Amino acid sequence: MNTNNSKILFEEAKKSIPGGVNSPVRAFQSVKKDYPIFIKSANGSKLYDEDGNEYLDMIGSWGPMILGHNYPEVLEIVKEEIENGTSFGLPTKKEVILAELVKECFPSIKKLRLTTSGTEAAMAAVRVARAYTGKNKIIKFEGCYHGHSDSLLVKAGSGLLTFEHQDSNGITKSVTQDTITAPFGDIEKIKEILGNEKDVACVIVEPIPANMGLIETEKEFLQQLRELTAKENVVLIFDEVITGFRVTLGGAQKLYGITPDLTILGKIIGGGYPVGGFGGKEEIMNLISPVGNVYHAGTLSGNPVSVAAGIKTISILKENPKIYEALEKRTKEIVEKVEKLIEKYDVPASINYANSLFTIFFSKEKVENLEDAIKTSDDFYSIYFDVMLENGIIVPPSKYEAHFISYIHSDEDYNKYFSALEKVFQKIKK
Numbered sequence: 001m002n003t004n005n006s007k008i009l010f011e012e013a014k015k016s017i018p019g020g021v022n023s024p025v026r027a028f029q030s031v032k033k034d035y036p037i038f039i040k041s042a043n044g045s046k047l048y049d050e051d052g053n054e055y056l057d058m059i060g061s062w063g064p065m066i067l068g069h070n071y072p073e074v075l076e077i078v079k080e081e082i083e084n085g086t087s088f089g090l091p092t093k094k095e096v097i098l099a100e101l102v103k104e105c106f107p108s109i110k111k112l113r114l115t116t117s118g119t120e121a122a123m124a125a126v127r128v129a130r131a132y133t134g135k136n137k138i139i140k141f142e143g144c145y146h147g148h149s150d151s152l153l154v155k156a157g158s159g160l161l162t163f164e165h166q167d168s169n170g171i172t173k174s175v176t177q178d179t180i181t182a183p184f185g186d187i188e189k190i191k192e193i194l195g196n197e198k199d200v201a202c203v204i205v206e207p208i209p210a211n212m213g214l215i216e217t218e219k220e221f222l223q224q225l226r227e228l229t230a231k232e233n234v235v236l237i238f239d240e241v242i243t244g245f246r247v248t249l250g251g252a253q254k255l256y257g258i259t260p261d262l263t264i265l266g267k268i269i270g271g272g273y274p275v276g277g278f279g280g281k282e283e284i285m286n287l288i289s290p291v292g293n294v295y296h297a298g299t300l301s302g303n304p305v306s307v308a309a310g311i312k313t314i315s316i317l318k319e320n321p322k323i324y325e326a327l328e329k330r331t332k333e334i335v336e337k338v339e340k341l342i343e344k345y346d347v348p349a350s351i352n353y354a355n356s357l358f359t360i361f362f363s364k365e366k367v368e369n370l371e372d373a374i375k376t377s378d379d380f381y382s383i384y385f386d387v388m389l390e391n392g393i394i395v396p397p398s399k400y401e402a403h404f405i406s407y408i409h410s411d412e413d414y415n416k417y418f419s420a421l422e423k424v425f426q427k428i429k430k
């Protein structure tokens, strides 16, 4: 496969963009590639690069593209919206429609604020939780990622882990001191922390973590987290930037039947355009300015193009429950097939999944938390990435990310993926 234009572009990019990319995982560095693929366009389940190569897309822009790229109805509404102007800095009717739609899907959300990214939404949710409780500290789980605001970049997953760091430089000690971390799934640790530390404002969690690879959550863990936080007057925040509108229309909270105090949204809520959101209990959300005195704002918050794409995407998902059924069925088929291939080739691998998300880990043992994920083989993951790329398939360029499939992926796409996976396992076996 000729990817020379990507190679040249990367050399150029490095002269003007740190590391040549605007988000670290895109550099393909952790899978030992010299340069990433530069994408020119996308359609349906496919990506096209600057050399004219076609790839099967197994990352779906890290989540938003649940309907595939350029889904006709979403594209149409965006074109229409652009004609009306692209940013006003004043309220619009569509923001109200989106907020009402989100409230219908997430009954725990009584009021919603839109942002431009998941990072901003998580940052603001923590701020309002602090204001509500009058307390300072936050608890997060090792390997969970909530964007790149200072207090949440402690033992964060995703791009940080990809480069073998768990924390970022440039964050003051006083900020990191207020962030307490615990292993995901370890409820005893949370009991211990909450028993000793009375200054905890919130616990923030990805209810199904997808930034240390995908981790399958026990309902009981979330249930106990809910009970403990309620007892201690600690705000429970579910970060559903990935799981919202993906694992079900109402996210992981609907799947598990657990009601958080605040929810963070992103990705699908903007249908592939820049967006984020946070919402929850009325008494907490009413602390936000101009009602209360917790500041949150944004020039592009509730941008009309993102909002129009979000309304259309969520409406399609809402009107067609068969989409979730199909995605769930498909993911189960993938898991079955992958497990059969693991057995056939006797390779040290396992697969974790949740509706339309999965991660193949190169270790025989089930991966249940960050420690397990770190122990899985980097070398085998790089072989996996390499062989997939050679066969025209883009999988996550890091063992710490999840695969995201879309409604538009076809039998032909999956057959292509499975036949490449056989080649991966054959190479690993050698």
Ligand SMILES: Cc1ncc(COP(=O)(O)O)c(C=O)c1O
Residues within 6 Å of the ligand: 062, 116, 117, 118, 119, 120, 122, 145, 146, 147, 148, 206, 211, 239, 240, 241, 242, 266, 267, 275, 276
């Ligand atoms: C669970 C989770 N929360 C927050 C974020 C941050 O969202 P954004 O990249 O839109 O800032 C991400 C990004 O991948 C995420 O996966």
